[in-house]
Amino acid sequence: MSIEDFTSIKLYTLKNTQGTIVKVTNYGAIITSIITADNQGEFTDIALGHNSLDEYLTAVDKPYFGAIAGPFANRIAKGKFTLNDKTYQLAINNGENHLHGGNIGLDKVIWSPTAISGEEFSGLSLSYIAADGEENYPGNVAFTVEYKLWDNNDLEIYYQASSDQDTYINLTNHSYFNLKGEGQGDVLDHLVFINADHYTPTDSTAIPTGAIVEVANGPFDFTKEKAITTDIDSDHEQIKFGNGYDHNFVLNKNTDEKMSLAASVYESLSGRYLEVFTEEPGIQFYTANYLDGRLASKNGETYIKRGGFCLETQHFPDSPNQENFPSTLLKAGEPFSSKTIYSFSVK
Template identity: 45%
Template sequence: MKASPVQASKELFGKLSDGTEIHRWSLENGGTRLKVLSYGGIVQSLEIPDTEGRYANVSLGFDTIEAYVAESPYFGALIGRYGNRIGKGRFTLDGTAYQLSVNDGENSLHGGSAGFDKAVWDVEPFTEGTDVGLRLQHTSADGEMGYPGTLRTTVTYTLTEDGDWRIDYEATTDRATVVNLTNHVYWNLAGEGSGSTGGHELEIAASRYTPVDAGLIPDGEPAEVTGTPFDFRTAKTVGADLRVAHQQLLYAKGFDHNWVLDKGVTAEPRHVATLRDPASGRTLRIATTEPGLQFYSGNFLDGTLVGTGGTIHRQGDALCLETQHHPDSPNRPDFPSTVLRPGETYRSTTTHSFHAG
């Protein structure tokens, strides 16, 4: 018999410089343990067992709110209003040009300098049948970071009786705008602080990816993965082709690209990627409604950050698999649209399923 879900518990995690209290919520269900901060909707830790039943935190994070504020490269955070990059921080919608906050060279990344990852979210716990979870809400004012429209966002984190972690995103606006929400967990299925993820095996259900320019903005049409380091249609280790002298890998110092998922946009989540650590036997399967998946191989972890386990994170010590619409979509009418209008509701769902064996 499966264990009953553990009711969410709440504790003070720390305070911002203005005195705002940041809380940490703890959930457990189906063998998965999740800790979430009200700051940024951050997944501070996610613990799952290996084949011997031994638990490890498989996500990167920090022990203090001060570290998240000062130096976090989006560890575990909710990302918005727009996940990934918008070229030069500019787009035109319905004939009006908008200039966004620029925080990645000349581009806008992950919503700008004060995106959803730096917002304090309202959090409410819930238990529904065999599920336990948190509803996080945030309102972004018209003009914030340069985006039009007052955007009201609800993100629901659910742990199911099978131990799956499901994320449901919803948003509405009072003016036409663009939206692309995701989560930025850094995964290491061997456990946080255990070293390189180069030996992890990765499979992605995508026959194309979006090549980028030197600023990591999509450049030209999506390209076939056949015959390139970007072919993960059959599982291979993350490090197998990481050092191939391919111009795209030189631009990003590794993988930091969007895969165009073969399934496209779907009404219900469909399986798109599998990540496995052979040593521990831990496996992560990702399903989503989104048309894209950004695989980032932790290229910019440079040994300056200390994680929850007290170890230094170096290049490749974790990786990200961000479900999303394609980067720079507001400037690419050939990509699936990210436009949201009054009267419409943005919806997106991604599920993470964990197994050991």
């Protein structure tokens, strides 16, 4: 990518009849802002991010604020998988593992934008074709992501992909939220529900062990709403491995159920309430354990440790190497699609 390419990067604003605003750039298909009302009708940006393109390009230890992560979101052990008797070596960019698509994943490319609209939504469609061998993934893969902001305050994300070769994909949006407002301290007081009776524990490098473990009565039990602070500094080995929460939860699904409630978060000061619905089998709950105050917030403060949370809908990490996990194989010529909704309201 040459510097001249950056002239094609734009910022797009979606707005609904309730005054909610979502801003998206075609660099990385990044959601840069989500501006919603609190229970007093005051509007605040609740999505962590940057004020300028330059910050997205140069920020230290890029935290993937608001970006589309892929072609394979989350981690692949040692950056290796075998497909059709051929072993592929991907970039090692997270300790000894591969993370979020490599050195130049979908979060760092320029997508082609098209405005879309309907009677009750405004939206943006973004497309990108990853060439065969890009970041050493097989296949020419056509990706499309649609963002739709509905008048009922649902933000719908619709992912599509197709490939001319068998390949592995796993797509998510990596937005960080603070329901008090971005840059307004930590999120430890937020009350979280996750509709999952099981999670996938990891080794010390954040790669799943392959086990699927019950959450009951431990720090990973969010089946009843609880504050993030309750167990985030537990002595549990998994909490120590993640420096907090950075784990995949196995969502409860009925056999005939596609779209379902995955999680919800409530913040009592603002009254903001976020619900996440998805067709995906998993969700990564991450509590911004590695933000450290070096990055400036959009409101002139800094992003501190645990200054946001992510709820990344996904297939499970390292799925290409885990036979008992839901498959992330995209067969040549077969379409892939998946939908996630972030629904904003107040109590």
